[in-house]
């Protein structure tokens with residue numbers, strides 16, 4: 001009896017959570033319900049290890065990112081397993097939904113001095129043609145206001161040459177990796193840290 005009640009409560013709780021979370025963002029279907037449990041309501045994550053995915057990239061890049069996870073082309077802790085359950089058409093629906101949401105940036109604890117240094121490093125190595133508009137541009141993925149621990153892991157992956165775009169893998173030439181190496185040669189690991197603090201300091205929505 002106890003078990004039955006518990007199961008019922010757990011089931012009901014699950015049922016209640018999804019529609020509520022979905023209602024806040026006009027989700028097209030239940031397809032994105034799973035995503036929201038980690039990536040936050042309408043894709044603005046509330047936890048530092050799960051990246052926000054609301055309005056952070058173009059739809060095409062979003063689909064490619066999901067395909068890369070599914071086909072094990074990029075390393076991941078969790079997304080590889082999740083992406084395996086969906087088709088390309090599903091990815092398109094997800095991309096459209098999350099792509100049209102507005103990113104809600106959380107207040108994060110950052111070091112103002114490092115953030116200031118990070119802005120300079122950003123301008124020198126990251127802004128031009130890629131992460132334009134102080135990292136707010138969607139063109140190569142929004143960095144401004146992303147979770148700091150997530151940024152830290154991702155940058156480390158890029159640095160290790162693991163996370164490349166399809167084009168980069170084909171040409172064997174990772175632009176992002178090259179830039180990062182250049183930056184690290186000059187600024188050291190503190191350069192990476194400064195960048196993370198700069199992006200973490202950005203809470204304004206644009």
Ligand code: HEC
Pocket residue numbers: 031032034035036037038039049050051053062065066075076077078079080082094
């Ligand atoms: C259990 C938690 C969890 C669930 C559920 C989940 N994600 Fe993720 N997602 C993550 C984590 C953690 C990462 C970082 C990569 C990794 O380590 O797997 C990530 C990364 C991503 C990224 C890449 C973001 C970037 O900055 O490049 C996209 C896009 C994404 N997820 C979309 C989705 C979609 C769409 C769904 C629903 C089908 C989903 N995720 C479900 C945890 C989750």
